Amino acid sequence: xxxxxxxxxxxxxxxxxxxxxxxxxxxxxxxxxxxxxxxxxxxxxxxxxxxxxxxxxxxxxxxxxxxxxxxxxxxxxxxxxxxxxxxxxxxxxxxxxxxxxxxxxxxxxxxxxxxxxxxxxxxxxxxxxxxxxxxxxxxxxxxxxxxxxxxxxxxxxxxxxxxxxxxxxxxxxxxxxxxxxxxxxxxxxxxxxxxxxxxxxxxxxxxxxxxxxxxxxxxxxxxxxxxxxxxxxxxxxxxxxxxxxxxxxxxxxxxxxxxxxxxxxxxxxxxxxxxxxxxxxxxxxxxxxxxxxxxxxxxxxxxxxxxxxxxxxxxxxxxxxxxxx
Amino acid sequence: xxxxxxxxxxxxxxxxxxxxxxxxxxxxxxxxxxxxxxxxxxxxxxxxxxxxxxxxxxxxxxxxxxxxxxxxxxxxxxxxxxxxxxxxxxxxxxxxxxxxxxxxxxxxxxxxxxxxxxxxxxxxxxxxxxxxxxxxxxxxxxxxxxxxxxxxxxxxxxxxxxxxxxxxxxxxxxxxxxxxxxxxxxxxxxxxxxxxxxxxxxxxxxxxxxxxxxxxxxxxxxxxxxxxxxxxxxxxxxxxxxxxxxxxxxxxxxxxxxxxxxxxxxxxxxxxxxxxxxxxxxxxxxxxxxxxxxxxxxxxxxxxxxxxxxxxxxxxxxxxxxxxxxxxxxxxxxxxxxxxxxxxxxxxxxxxxxxxxxxxxxxxxxxxxxxxxxxx
Numbered sequence: 001x002x003x004x005x006x007x008x009x010x011x012x013x014x015x016x017x018x019x020x021x022x023x024x025x026x027x028x029x030x031x032x033x034x035x036x037x038x039x040x041x042x043x044x045x046x047x048x049x050x051x052x053x054x055x056x057x058x059x060x061x062x063x064x065x066x067x068x069x070x071x072x073x074x075x076x077x078x079x080x081x082x083x084x085x086x087x088x089x090x091x092x093x094x095x096x097x098x099x100x101x102x103x104x105x106x107x108x109x110x111x112x113x114x115x116x117x118x119x120x121x122x123x124x125x126x127x128x129x130x131x132x133x134x135x136x137x138x139x140x141x142x143x144x145x146x147x148x149x150x151x152x153x154x155x156x157x158x159x160x161x162x163x164x165x166x167x168x169x170x171x172x173x174x175x176x177x178x179x180x181x182x183x184x185x186x187x188x189x190x191x192x193x194x195x196x197x198x199x200x201x202x203x204x205x206x207x208x209x210x211x212x213x214x215x216x217x218x219x220x221x222x223x224x225x226x227x228x229x230x231x232x233x234x235x236x237x238x239x240x241x242x243x244x245x246x247x248x249x250x251x252x253x254x255x256x257x258x259x260x261x262x263x264x265x266x267x268x269x270x271x272x273x274x275x276x277x278x279x280x281x282x283x284x285x286x287x288x289x290x291x292x293x294x295x296x297x298x299x300x301x302x303x304x305x306x307x308x309x310x311x312x313x314x315x316x317x318x319x320x321x322x323x324x325x
Numbered sequence: 326x327x328x329x330x331x332x333x334x335x336x337x338x339x340x341x342x343x344x345x346x347x348x349x350x351x352x353x354x355x356x357x358x359x360x361x362x363x364x365x366x367x368x369x370x371x372x373x374x375x376x377x378x379x380x381x382x383x384x385x386x387x388x389x390x391x392x393x394x395x396x397x398x399x400x401x402x403x404x405x406x407x408x409x410x411x412x413x414x415x416x417x418x419x420x421x422x423x424x425x426x427x428x429x430x431x432x433x434x435x436x437x438x439x440x441x442x443x444x445x446x447x448x449x450x451x452x453x454x455x456x457x458x459x460x461x462x463x464x465x466x467x468x469x470x471x472x473x474x475x476x477x478x479x480x481x482x483x484x485x486x487x488x489x490x491x492x493x494x495x496x497x498x499x500x501x502x503x504x505x506x507x508x509x510x511x512x513x514x515x516x517x518x519x520x521x522x523x524x525x526x527x528x529x530x531x532x533x534x535x536x537x538x539x540x541x542x543x544x545x546x547x548x549x550x551x552x553x554x555x556x557x558x559x560x561x562x563x564x565x566x567x568x569x570x571x572x573x574x575x576x577x578x579x580x581x582x583x584x585x586x587x588x589x590x591x592x593x594x595x596x597x598x599x600x601x602x603x604x605x606x607x608x609x610x611x612x613x614x615x616x617x618x619x620x621x622x623x624x625x626x627x628x629x630x631x632x633x634x635x636x637x638x639x640x641x642x643x644x645x646x647x648x649x650x651x652x653x654x655x656x657x658x659x660x661x662x663x664x665x666x667x668x669x670x671x672x673x674x675x676x677x678x679x680x681x682x683x684x685x686x687x688x689x690x691x692x693x694x695x696x697x698x699x700x701x
Contacts, residue, residue: 002687008696021680026481036701052481058511063470063504070474070488073410073460076481093501097464098471104669107444110455111671124698142669153686160681165674176695183687190681199689218691241670 005184007177010152011041011117014159015079017188019049022077025163027054028064029081029117038081039119039178061087065094068114069102077163082118085172086129099168100143111166115159120262122176122212123306128298135172135211136268139239145169145193146240150214152182154237157191169193174212174262194241198250202232205256205323207316208247208273209235213260213292220316229324239269244276251277255286256323260316265293290319329555333585334538335524335531339611344555347624351564354630356403360559361625362639363399364618367419368392369643370428374435377651378595384435386448387463389416393557393589394521396617398423400562401489401519404570411489412472413461415450416521416588420461420491426454432650438657445660446668465526466492466499469518473505476516476579485574488516494583495526498534503547509579510548517566517573518549518581521556527592528603541583549581556584557617560624587612 005013019025027042033056037043046054057064061082068078082088095116102112121130139146145167149155155173162169199214200221209217214235221231234250236243251257257277261270270291277289292311300309328346330337349357371392378384391398398419405411405424413420421431426442434441435449442454450463462468472490479486496502497520509516520540524531531538541551554565562584569580589612591598625631662668 022676058504058508060504060508062501063473063508066467066470066501067474067477067508070410070471070476071478071481072474073458073471074475074478074482074486076478093464093467094470098462098467103671105443105447105451106453106455107442107446108668108671109443110453110460121698123695124700126698142665145670151686151689153689157684161674161677164677164680166671166676167674175698179696180690180693182689185684185686187684188681189684190677212695215689215691215693218689222691 002183003186004181005152006179006181007152007155008040008179010156010182010184011159011173012043013184014156015042015163016045016048018160018163019045019053021188022164024075025053025077025079026071027079027081028057028068030057030059030083032056032081038083039175042081061090062094065091065099065116069094069099069112072112072114073110077113078115079163080114080116082116084130085118085120085134086132088116088118095138095144096141100141102143102168104143112168113166114168115162115171116169117171117173119173119175122174122310125301125303125306126299127301131299133172133211133263135239136263136272138170138172139269143168144240145238147171147193147238148211149173149237150177150211150235152180152184154191156184157189158193158237160188161190161192172211176212180215191237193238194243196234196236196243196246198232199235200231200233202230202254204230204254205232205258205320206247206250206254207231207233207258207260207320209233209260210262210269212262213311216311216313217260217316219313220320223313223317224320229320231320242272242276244280247273248277248280252281252284255284257285257289258292258316258319258323259289260292260311263294265291265296268293287323290323292316292319333553333555335522335585336538338585339608344558344615344620347558347560347620349560349624349628351567352560357625357630359403360399360563361618361621361631363402363422364395364559364621365639366643367395367398367422368618370647371418373647373651375590375595383655385437386435386450387593388435388449389593390590391416391419391588393612393616394419394523394586396557396559396562396586397491397519397521397584399559400566403563404566405489406486408458409487409489410458410460410472410475411491412468412475413459414465414468414492414496415461415463416493417449417452417461421452421454421459424454424457424459426457426459428646429650429653430454432654433657436654436657437659438654439660440653440657465496466501466505468492469496469505470501472516473509473514476509476514477512479515480512486515487570487573489519490516491519491521493526494520494522494524494531494540497540498526506544506547506549513548513576514579515573515576516579517569518579520581520583522583522585523588525592525603528598528601530603541581544581549579551581551583553583553585556586557612557615557620559617559621589613
């Protein structure tokens, strides 16, 4: 069996290899230097690379992002880690007013190789302050790249590409994916931004699935196979840049589109993808596009409500059937 | 002799009357004339931009003039090294010059021309000159935080470079400022925070916004060495900053210097903002009486280091430079490139190209359960 690593271990391996390849790579974040190491994604790095390169940071997320920016100006390549995206919101000034537009307002003379990793909780009562997936906020900002990797293979390659690249990038990582394994080659490799991947070929309906919706989408597609519905599952892997070309190519074939986004319904990535397809080949659609998302409401803590809040295999099956009906 | 009291406050500072404590101790004639010329160059530049702004209407960006606040930037200009980094707020021209960035690129930037420091994308309040390691921005305390990161980089690389963060007392309202105090004090970063306290955040008095005007006392417990100075005395500013910068280069940081000074003009643009009635005529008169350039010039004349002919020569050189740079800006082309993607994103990644190959993935097994979370 090909070498398997979990999503969390793939993050750790990517960071480790980037640090080994380039001594300018530093890791900043609350508790990155502890044994628990951001759910295992930084564990052991401090032993290998020392406290100069793996630094705990005060509970000051805005300053942490800005510090990474200033450090990047001096030649470092910081990787900023947030245990939960909700805390990262403190850094919106640094991200929105400075990081995203740094290259633009310097007229291309100054680069910001900063990688920001942030984790979205799901399950075990994470509740409304530990579970927000705001990837669409960041994807709305020109100047940033936004990655939403769903597999261990992808996150390793995308992380290496980002840490050793020149553009500020935000990784939105689904915590639910952390234990899932995938084939991960040992050597350092790159996955390019803006290249969607077809996870399952099909001819009846295109299902674009984002981040933690990918395994759910693949399971729904497998269920429908028994009913004679052939679903093509496409994973954009990055939202900025978004591989509109591959999405349209798939929809041009299937003429039907469902988008599964682990985020709120309104003004989100699903809306952007449906709009992009509609603008390009809307006249070729044989059915109304459908988005499967979280409701426009906050995450409930109760174990009775959590499963009703998050869309699951069955919800996708219903939407896909509707699309092909 | 009217010197400044040891504890400064804008409430009481006008009691000094005419400041008569300019002291050339530690400053030789060459340095004195450099400081003087730098202040005069900044003053004449700002006056010229102010004069030209209307009705020509060719500078179509907000400009926050710094007339009256020349002493601190001039002192810094004589102390920073080319490889130090400097970060400024929206009232940026003094710091831009202090870091040695060229006037012609400033003028062309303000005129929105292709030859500007940022090709006309940033304007006065967002200007940067990366070749000079000078950066600025209009959102208060954001640049203060980034300056902390540059200091982090210098400490990491174990160089003797320092990071200089210039801002007004308004930025000390922001939480980001206090995060910067906490972290730089804890890490003993090589950073110089320079507050030009001109009393007002736009039209709002510091004491409308803060319980006490005692920033230096409040930052000290964070591990930030702090001192106050009468900020219109360029000799004092130079001596203070010289001592503090020397200590910073030896690893004895961070430090904050609060310079009490005053902007003569409105908050922004040449328009008169006195209808807001936020400051008194007596206050304005005090600060104009104690003009940083006039105070220093008097001292130099008493010292016989400057006479009318020498001053005229400096004035002429500055006037020539300003005229030439207006011409340069006006003669320069407007930007025409509308490749928005290229302006906004860096697509090249030479390091990744050199270090990373490709490798095939496998088939992802989608029948795996979500990670089981625990209470943490």
